[in-house]
Amino acid sequence: MSTPQPPQEQDRQPGREAGMTPRPRADDASRRGSGRLEGRVAVITGGDSGIGRAVAVDFAREGADLTLLYLEEHEDADETRRLVRGHGADCALIPGDVGDEAHCGRAVAEVVERHGRIDVLVNNAAEQHVREDITDITAEQLERTFRTNVFGMFFMTKAALPHMGEGAAIVNTTSVTAYKGNPVLLDYSATKGAIVAFTRALSAGLASRGIRVNAVAPGPIWTPLIPATFDAESVAAFGQDVPLGRPGQPAEVAPAYTFPASEDVSYITGQVIHPNGGTVVIG
Numbered sequence: 001m002s003t004p005q006p007p008q009e010q011d012r013q014p015g016r017e018a019g020m021t022p023r024p025r026a027d028d029a030s031r032r033g034s035g036r037l038e039g040r041v042a043v044i045t046g047g048d049s050g051i052g053r054a055v056a057v058d059f060a061r062e063g064a065d066l067t068l069l070y071l072e073e074h075e076d077a078d079e080t081r082r083l084v085r086g087h088g089a090d091c092a093l094i095p096g097d098v099g100d101e102a103h104c105g106r107a108v109a110e111v112v113e114r115h116g117r118i119d120v121l122v123n124n125a126a127e128q129h130v131r132e133d134i135t136d137i138t139a140e141q142l143e144r145t146f147r148t149n150v151f152g153m154f155f156m157t158k159a160a161l162p163h164m165g166e167g168a169a170i171v172n173t174t175s176v177t178a179y180k181g182n183p184v185l186l187d188y189s190a191t192k193g194a195i196v197a198f199t200r201a202l203s204a205g206l207a208s209r210g211i212r213v214n215a216v217a218p219g220p221i222w223t224p225l226i227p228a229t230f231d232a233e234s235v236a237a238f239g240q241d242v243p244l245g246r247p248g249q250p251a252e253v254a255p256a257y258t259f260p261a262s263e264d265v266s267y268i269t270g271q272v273i274h275p276n277g278g279t280v281v282i283g
Contacts, residue, residue: 005222005247007232013127015224017049017076024222025249026054027083031061036262038063041115043108045069045098045156046125048077050223051173054250055122055257056080060089062258064120067092067111069156071125076224098125098152099144101159108159118163120261123153123195124173128188128229142187149191153198166210169261172199174272176219179281185229192217196272196283203270212269214260219276220247243278 010019017024042059046052047068053076056066066084068091070077077093084091094110096103111118126149131137153172164170177185178192196215203213220226220239226247227235239247256273259265274281 005235005238007236008227009230009232009235010224010228013129013225013228014046014071014073015049015226015228016073017053017224018079020224020227024050024054025251026080027057028251031058031255033061033063033087036062036258036264037120040064040119040261041111041117042120042122042261043067043069043111043118043156043160044122044124045152046173048073048080050225051218051221051250051253052122052124053080053083054254055124056091057083057087057251058254058258059120059261060084060087060091062262063089065090065115067094067107067114069094069096069098069107069125071095071097098156099147101151101155104152104155105159108156108163112163117165118160119168121156121160121164121170122173122257122261123156123170125149125152126173126188126191126225128185128225130184130229131186132184134186137187145187146191149188150194150198153195157202161211164211167263167266168211170202170211170213171257171260172213172215174199174215174217176217176274176276176279176281178217179283180279199272200270207269212260212266214269215272216253216256217272217274217276217281218248218253219274219279221253222247222249239277242276246277248275248277
């Protein structure tokens with residue numbers, strides 16, 4: 001269960017988990033690994049904190065070796081690596097901007113040099129900015145949001161695919177906003193809709209190669225992006241409008257990524273999983 005969060009704000013994107021009260025829960029002590037990702041090489045963008053951190057911990061519990069890409073939140077990334085190593089997994093950190101295609105290419109080359117291949121790619125990095133009206137969204141913000149959320153996904157996938165073989169998996173982070181929208185996150189919602197379409201199209205294109213592509217569409221999850229986006233009053237009320245009446249914890253979302261990343265689900269591709277606190281959506 002989540003602990004109610006007090007009013008709080010952060011003044012920079014994508015936020016710092018170390019500055020949150022209460023801290024998000026990334027690890028579920030009740031979960032036991034079963035080797036579902038044993039020996040798999042996984043790359044997670046936005047892996048320093050929030051959902052990315054929880055996915056990294058869950059993957060490590062299941063036996064994967066990790067490379068985590070993140071922007072420049074070094075303290076958070078170091079803590080995530082500590083948690084991952086606590087489960088006996090290898091973990092490398094690569095800082096930089098996934099909106100830069102050259103950086104994505106260098107990061108993938110580093111992973112391949114270290115491990116020889118990529119078995120799982122989790123495209124999770126994202127940013128969002130509150131604007132009350134479309135006229136408040138500058139061309140610079142629009143491009144920046146799409147560059148991080150969509151271009152980065154293209155760049156990472158394009159770079160990784162030559163090193164992914166049959167049985168590999170790609171998991172993309174979309175959002176409940178792709179389905180219900182958010183009037184103050186217009187450009188962010190648009191990117192998340194694009195990710196749903198990207199997932200479906202890519203899954204069809206890679207099916208003949210035996211590479212599965214699925215997505216996860218989280219609802220209100222307590223991550224650094226929340227206090228870095230909304231004002232203190234909105235943060236205090238965050239997540240109370242879903243049927244479960246609370247925001248989710250990253251640890252509650254992580255299994256939704258482990259499931260499509262594993263070879264147990266060899267007949268599922270082009271689909272979206274919805275850990276959103278009970279909001280009913282179509283698709």
